[in-house]
Amino acid sequence: xxxxxxxxxxxxxxxxxxxxxxxxxxxxxxxxxxxxxxxxxxxxxxxxxxxxxxxxxxxxxxxxxxxxxxxxxxxxxxxxxxxxxxxxxxxxxxxxxxxxxxxxxxxxxxxxxxxxxxxxxxxxxxxxxxxxxxxxxxxxxxxxxxxxxxxxxxxxxxxxxxxxxxxxxxxxxxxxxxxxxxxxxxxxxxxxxxxxxxxxxxxxxxxxxxxxxxxxxxxxxxxxxxxxxxxxxxxxxxxxxxxxxxxxxxxxxxxxxxxxxxxxxxxxxxxxxxxxxxxxxxxxxxxxxxxxxxxxxxxxxxxxxxxxxxxxxxxxxxxxxxxxxxxxxxxxxxxxxxxxxxxxxxxxxxxxxxxxxxxxxxxxxxxxxxxxxxxxxxxxxxxxxxxxxxxxxxxxxxxxxxxxxxxxxxxxxxxxxxxxxxxxxxxxxxxxxxxxxxxxxxxxxxxxxxxxxxxxxxxxxxxxxxxxxxxxxxxxxxxxxxxxxxxxxxxxxxxxxxxxxxxxxxxxxxxxxxxxxxxxxxxxxxxxxxxxxxxxxxxxxxxxxxxxxxxxxxxxxxxxxxxxx
Amino acid sequence: xxxxxxxxxxxxxxxxxxxxxxxxxxxxxxxxxxxxxxxxxxxxxxxxxxxxxxxxxxxxxxxxxxxxxxxxxxxxxxxxxxxxxxxxxxxxxxxxx
Numbered sequence: 001x002x003x004x005x006x007x008x009x010x011x012x013x014x015x016x017x018x019x020x021x022x023x024x025x026x027x028x029x030x031x032x033x034x035x036x037x038x039x040x041x042x043x044x045x046x047x048x049x050x051x052x053x054x055x056x057x058x059x060x061x062x063x064x065x066x067x068x069x070x071x072x073x074x075x076x077x078x079x080x081x082x083x084x085x086x087x088x089x090x091x092x093x094x095x096x097x098x099x100x101x102x103x104x105x106x107x108x109x110x111x112x113x114x115x116x117x118x119x120x121x122x123x124x125x126x127x128x129x130x131x132x133x134x135x136x137x138x139x140x141x142x143x144x145x146x147x148x149x150x151x152x153x154x155x156x157x158x159x160x161x162x163x164x165x166x167x168x169x170x171x172x173x174x175x176x177x178x179x180x181x182x183x184x185x186x187x188x189x190x191x192x193x194x195x196x197x198x199x200x201x202x203x204x205x206x207x208x209x210x211x212x213x214x215x216x217x218x219x220x221x222x223x224x225x226x227x228x229x230x231x232x233x234x235x236x237x238x239x240x241x242x243x244x245x246x247x248x249x250x251x252x253x254x255x256x257x258x259x260x261x262x263x264x265x266x267x268x269x270x271x272x273x274x275x276x277x278x279x280x281x282x283x284x285x286x287x288x289x290x291x292x293x294x295x296x297x298x299x300x301x302x303x304x305x306x307x308x309x310x311x312x313x314x315x316x317x318x319x320x321x322x323x324x325x326x327x328x329x330x331x332x333x334x335x336x337x338x339x340x341x342x343x344x345x346x347x348x349x350x351x352x353x354x355x356x357x358x359x360x361x362x363x364x365x366x367x368x369x370x371x372x373x374x375x376x377x378x379x380x381x382x383x384x385x386x387x388x389x390x391x392x393x394x395x396x397x398x399x400x401x402x403x404x405x406x407x408x409x410x411x412x413x414x415x416x417x418x419x420x421x422x423x424x425x426x427x428x429x430x431x432x433x434x435x436x437x438x439x440x441x442x443x444x445x446x447x448x449x450x451x452x453x454x455x456x457x458x459x460x461x462x463x464x465x466x467x468x469x470x471x472x473x474x475x476x477x478x479x480x481x482x483x484x485x486x487x488x489x490x491x492x493x494x495x496x497x498x499x500x501x502x503x504x505x506x507x508x509x510x511x512x513x514x515x516x517x518x519x520x521x522x523x524x525x526x527x528x529x530x531x532x533x534x535x536x537x538x539x540x541x542x543x544x545x546x547x548x549x550x551x552x553x554x555x556x557x558x559x560x561x562x563x564x565x
Numbered sequence: 566x567x568x569x570x571x572x573x574x575x576x577x578x579x580x581x582x583x584x585x586x587x588x589x590x591x592x593x594x595x596x597x598x599x600x601x602x603x604x605x606x607x608x609x610x611x612x613x614x615x616x617x618x619x620x621x622x623x624x625x626x627x628x629x630x631x632x633x634x635x636x637x638x639x640x641x642x643x644x645x646x647x648x649x650x651x652x653x654x655x656x657x658x659x660x661x662x
Contacts (some may be wrong), residue, residue: 075621082625089593089632093586093639097579205589255617291611291621292604303607309605313575339582340645347636354629361622 009397016401020181020408021169021329046341048183049349055182055333057084057323058189058356059135060142061135063403065509068380070364070374071229072264072466076288076298077364080358080468083316087323087475088353092346095324098490100342101331106417107330107426111485117497120392123504125425125482128327130508132418133454134477136411138470140459143407145381145467149389150400155378156460161173162404163456166411170419170448173406182413185405190352192402193359199391200366201253205234205260206244208371214263214281226279228265228373229383235259248363257365258287265375280377285367297520297538298513311537315472320542322475325482326419328410329477330340379518401412411455419447464524473515476541481508484548488556499556507548514540582643589635596631620631 001547032315062084069077102113108124139158169181211228219225233239235256245256263281291311293302300308321330332341365388366372376384385403423444435553453559462470484503488495515521518538519530603610603624611621 075625078625082628085629085632086593086597089590089597089635091591092636093590097582097586103581245642251616251618254622258617258619287619289606290619291567293608313605315599316597320597338645339579340643343643350633350636354633357629358626361626437657 002548005080006150006393007008008280008393009400011151012397013401013404016398016406016411017405020184020405023180024182024420035504038256046344047348047462048280049181049336049341050333050345051186052180052182053329053345053349054190054352054356055186055352055406055409057331058406059471060139060146060403060407060467061278061470062214062306062356062468063189063193063406064142064145064381064384064464065138065471066360067364067367067384068382068485069295069369069466070361070470071367071383071387072484073295073378074286074365074368075292075467075489076295077313078361079292079298079315080319080472081360082451083319084323085350085354087153087321088346088350090321091324091329092350094490095330096333096342096346096485099330099486100336100339104333104461106381106420106424107482109189109491110330111500114489115499117530118293119518120497120504121425123375123501124482124485125421127419127504127508128421129451130512131302131327131474131478132414132421133451133458135471135474136327136414136451137458137462138465138474139407139411139414140455140461141403141465142381142467143411144399144459144463145378146385146404146407148378149374149385150397150404155463159456159459162407162411165451166408166415167449167452168252169408169412170415170452171445174206181405185402185409186352188402190356190359192208193363196388196391196395197362197366200362200387200476201250201278204245204253205250205256207231207234207239207241207401208369209263210239211263211283216280217275218273218301219471220273220276224373225376226265226281228263228375228379229368230263231371232258232263232283233261233309233397237444250301250497252292252307253362253365253541258285258290259367260286260369262286263453265486276316286365289368294406295401300537302508303418310542311539312535314476314539314542317545318476318479318539319472321483321541321545323353325478325486327421327478328413329419331372331417332413358443362527373565376465415448415455418451419444422447433479461525465520469520472539476515476539476544477508477511479541480511480544480548483545485554488549488552492553492556494550494556494560496556496559496561497560499552499554502555503548503552506551507544510547511544516542545562577645585639585642589639591637593632596628600628 007232043295059213066077066080067079099110102110107128108121111124112120134461143162144158147153147161148155161215197353209232210230212500213230214226214230215293217224217226234243234245245353247254261283268278268280268283270278272564293299298312298315300310301312303309335347336342363384367383370387370390372386373379374386385396403527423440427443483502484507488503489500514535517533518535519533520538522528523530580609587635615623
């Protein structure tokens with residue numbers, strides 16, 4: 001597939017991004033104090049904050065990655081939707097109110113509220129940095145994936161553009177404007193995806209290609225890559241090209257899709273042609289893809305052996321436990337006034353995010369049957385914009401602009417979290433260096449620039465991963481490092497300072513090591529044979545989250561202060 | 566919004582809200598674990614159709630809707646302390662969230 005820039009798309013895109021940046025500058029001009037920069041003066045209303053939760057959370061991964069994964073593998077992508085939303089249950093019912101009561105600016109404040117320990121500050125700040133950077137990678141990869149079909153630019157150029165624009169937002173503004181960017185973008189994302197879903201339902205399923213057209217092809221340059229997501233049968237043996245089911249209702253859509261047969265392409269290197277690949281059409285009934293285990297990562301769920309199923313179980317645990325451990329989500333609890341407002345904004349967040357995740361299923365299946373997929377590995381991240389293009393250039397431009405602002409918003413939130421960790425936690429509390437307000441905000445901005453550059457570099461290295469898979473990894477690290485400390489602090493009086501520090505370090509390092517030794521890292525980063533990987537499955541959460549709890553309890557018991565009586 | 570004039574919640578209120586939260590959390594965990602367990606150990610059950618749609622889809626969408634419903638229940642159950650300066654007269658009842 002070859003991508004050429006479209007003028008309509010570029011104009012709409014620039015207008016949209018310019019508008020969001022303008023608002024950011026306008027709203028950010030007053031945020032001069034540290035309280036204003038990091039926590040928006042604690043004055044954001046609960047509704048705006050709730051939608052901003054959705055803005056923070058519905059990242060490039062949610063939008064691009066999940067749609068792409070559903071389009072390629074069916075139900076496995078939806079597993080992420082289910083898990084990501086379930087995580088909010090932990091956030092609302094267990095974490096939201098205490099974290100609001102305990103902290104001031106950052107997650108480290110909350111952990112450290114009862115201990116005043118330098119060790120906790122360091123561990124929490126480093127884990128915030130690591131998780132933020134890990135979570136930044138997929139956002140940057142997503143940015144690159146957007147710029148290819150939209151602007152006709154190579155992947156790295158998209159990554160650099162996002163990096164620069166985000167740094168402009170963060171450096172000029174801080175938490176007030178990132179909150180407003182998230183609010184605007186969060187609402188637009190949900191509303192436009194709802195429109196797109198209506199368009200998908202209205203179109204129904206249609207035969208996009210006849211079986212005779214789809215033959216194996218040898219591809220030596222990108223113009224020869226065939227379009228994926230071809231529908232060859234819409235049920236009842238109706239295989240005439242152009243035949244359609246007509247408009248379908250929301251439930252009828254799921255019923256009818258069981259009769260649909262799609263053609264996907266398998267790609268193998270061509271031994272006869274140097275640098276060439278053979279694309280072979282494989283016909284599948286969609287009903288087979290409407291169950292977990294369609295992708296190579298989670299095919300173990302269908303295996304009779306327990307050990308094969310662990311990857312799936314581990315992912316579901318990590319997604320469930322990860323949300324409430326994400327620093328950039330946790331800091332949003334400090335932008336509202338009190339526990340009641342924190343609670344209300346979480347409920348607004350759950351409503352908008354849940355609604356959006358239901359839409360992802362329609363969008364992903366719409367892309368699967370659109371006849372317009374890019375079947376290459378990097379193409380899975382482009383499924384949603386390419387789907388929008390089948391409805392015209394304007395929807396394509398709007399969806400791309402929203403997705404791009406999605407990346408901008410999430411990345412600025414993450415960079416805010418990271419710079420707060422360094423400027424507030426490390427500088428002030430660890431090194432006991434108390435700069436004045438201006439110097440503190442200045443330090444945060446320099447950190448933002450450094451983190452931004454790291455993100456740009458990593459974003460180009462990881463381009464062949466599906467972005468939501470990478471986010472799943474970030475959830476594993478976040479849950480392993482932060483959840484044991486957060487939960488035990490709230491529910492076990494015996495928790496000691498040393499226990500918290502040990503749990504954070506062990507959880508963070510063990511999960512990172514596991515990921516770097518897993519099959520997907522072998523295959524996509526080191527270009528080695530995945531079967532030689534040391535880690536037995538790709539998602540560490542099942543092992544490393546309990547490990548964090550065990551370490552916390554053991555160390556706390558060993559370092560228990562002597563009883564007073 | 567009247568949020569600006571609230572008193573901080575008393576320990577009693579905090580403990581009660583936390584207890585409700587945990588109960589609802591366990592309700593959700595039950596359903597979520599059910600989904601994971603069926604997928605992992607009773608895979609073929611996911612093929613069962615409910616109104617023409619397979620159980621995997623129905624359960625998955627159900628989990629999303631359930632999270633929202635439980636969040637509403639939680640909102641209705643939790644309480645916060647009233648305004649900081651209650652008007653003269655009978656003591657103000659605890660306000661709803």
